[in-house]
Amino acid sequence: MMPGSVAVGVFSDDRMESSHPKILFEPAARDMGIEATRISGVPESPVDCVHLTGSGQESAELAVSLQKSSIPFVFSPPLFPLSSPSAKRVFRSLGWNKPGEFRRRSEISSLASAIVTLTPSQLAFVETVFRIDRRRIVCIPPAFDEEFLHADGRVFVQKYGVDRFVLAIPSTAEDVSRLAKALERIYHPGVFLLSHDISVNFPDNPRLSLIKSADPESYRSAFAACSVYVDASSAFSIESLNAAAAGARIVVSRRGEEFFGPDADYVEPTSWELIHHGITTALNRPGEALRERVRAENAPLRVVSMLRDLYRSLLTERNS
Secondary structure: OOOOOEEEEEEEOOOOOOHHHHHOOOHHHHHOOEEEEEOOOOOOOOOOEEEEEOOOHHHHHHHHHHHHOOOOEEEEOOOOOOOOOOHHHHHHHHOOOOHHHHHHHHHHHHHOOEEEEOOHHHHHHHHHHOOOOHHHEEEOOOOOOHHHHOOOHHHHHHHHOOOOOEEEOOOOHHHHHHHHHHHOOOOOOEEEEEOOOOOOOOOOOOOEEEEEOOOHHHHHHHHHHOOEEEOOOOOOOHHHHHHHHHOOEEEEOHHHHHHHHHHOEEOOOOOHHHHHHHHHHHHOOOOHHHHHHHHHHOOHHHHHHHHHHHHHHHHHHHHO
16 A cells, blocks of 8 residues: 555445445545455455445444444445435435334444535434434535546447437436427437336437447447436436536436536426426526536545545544
8 A cells, every 4th residue: 555545445235325435446546545445344454444335234234343343434325315304304205114224324324433425415414313423424525427527429429420419318218208208399309328128119209319228438428419418317316417527507306406506407307397498498508607516526536535534534533
């Protein structure tokens, strides 16, 4: 290890893991002195701390073991709502039918040396609902993927023959139908990228293109070539952040408001009429403010620097 670097063990048992553990394995993290290693339990090799994400039983058991071993660990709770106007609404969004997961998140948070949230409302949730000391909670935003920032939009345009389009990545047949309806009376090209097979009757609209299983370069290029990116889900996704960093205007649910502020268009994603309105508004909106906001606040080097400082503070506390 280089002098001043921090050794971090990373563990996850959740397929929806936070963006923070993922960035620890990017070149930016290594350049900033973070040496990350995937672990499957209590680290066999010495580490300075562990970054834990997921709320499964394995995570809960590891949290207990780490505390007993006096190994400091950071917890990034997955899938917390990004807007919490009331505790009742928070619990409903988490799912009343999953009390075990909710209880484990609370228990892991109580054992963690520090809890990392993505937004101020998540921070308030952890502090209020889980009753965690505010001094143990740190708000660190997600980072966009730099490969999208440097993608060449011409690759997609040359391969598929469509430019300056409305881009969406629907995950269900219902999403496809709703988005197609929203674009029906917008005389602007639209592209739907599908990462898996969806059985759907694609609408007869010559302005719409349905592309299945685009290769990684073409996938990233689509974000650089599009004019507007539409997130049809009710939850915030990292793809919206990548699209904004690449220069697209964004149409997303209110869950994205803490990331994009006044520079995006917010809609109810279950309503094609509201999506339609959001797209028409976004097409006429300048995109520079959003692009510069995301490139500044969600830059990988900034996020990695914040994580590194947190890890170092835990190391200092342990050695004091």
